Amino acid sequence: MPISTDIGVWVAVFFTLCIFSFLYKDNPFYKFAEHVAVGVSAGYWFVVLMKETLEPAVFLPLKQGRWNLVPGPFGIFLLILPVLIGLLLFFRFSKKYNYIARIPIALIYGIGAGPTLVQYLQNSVIRQIQPTMVKISFASWDSFSEVLIAVGVVCGLTYFFFSKEHRGTIGAVAKVGIWTLMIGFGATFGFTVMARVSLLIGRFVFLMRDWLGVIS
């Protein structure tokens, strides 16, 4: 396979090599690629947000004069109101009135905090405790593993419990907890390394196959 003549491939190769050049040391090529990444990424996500999120959710209903979620003029008012609140964010640039920008930030925090309180208690606490509460059984390897998970969770949580000194029984349980956590961290680390290595292989395959054409 001959070397690629596609300009897009050459551009991608240039940026790939610019980033890899950081392995030698920080240099102008890396800095150039880094700044390109910042500009392109910010522009890309801005356009995606405007065209794919706000256009169907806000601009289109405003253009049609009708919002399916809340029909009637009140619905249009409910769409215009957050736009006005959002505009208040620009008071951040004013030295005298920058406190007005707190209003939209407070609204974002409120909309975030309320549902988060319930959702996290439901999904991260109750739904994690449910599968841990298993019937103790050593009848099969799977049920033995489930018991091990339950023991690991209790010991791990004990390790994170700092209101009581880790001594005596609590200390022993916390020690089993830290061992469990270390095995877990090691496994996660190994898994992450393999994911990163897979990306690295992907970049080399791109250079060797798509650009140089030395492998098929």
Add this chain to the structure above:
Amino acid sequence: MRRQLPLAITFITAFTLAVQYFIPHRTFEILYEVSQVWLQIVGAFAMVLGIVSLWQLHWGKARGRKPGWGYSIVTLVCLTAMIVFGFTGPTKLGEVGPGEWIGPFNWSYDNVLSPLSATMFALLAYFIASAAYRAFRARTALATILLLSAVIVMLGRVPLGDVISFGLFSKVANWLLYVPNVAAKRAIVIGVGLGVAAMSLKVMLGIERSYMGGE
């Protein structure tokens, strides 16, 4: 008023949206859905604010000929180009027919942003390896466990591991991932869940008010 109004907005919004989960009525469902659209709209202005801040930072550096001003121009040019490309041409592959020119926005995504992001993440493989060499020296029992667990999972994920262990590494790696790893993750997730819930409560009650800029 400067402090009370934002705190009142946060409390009323957070309280209403937390309580609506326990009131099975269509009005409260609509209220929640409207709040999510509001979040998108106000969040979009926050994004615009971020873009304006980025522009101001780099424009200031470029105008003042501060060190690295050339790179700031690169950022400004790329930012402007992507926004212009995005609003003047197709932004989704579905908008162009097969074999047609995909437009400068999609082209820049495919040939600039995508390789840059992938290579930056790939670069982490080297840094993870060097950090692991320094951190994983088996000096204590806990470090040894961490090292063994990581090595087994890594070897269990490649064909070589199975060849040298007659298939044992992949089985042990799977067991490590699905038993001790699940136990550790579950303990962490429960801890994080309680922490986030506590933080949400602090925000709702106005105890946590760092978003007000230190006041």
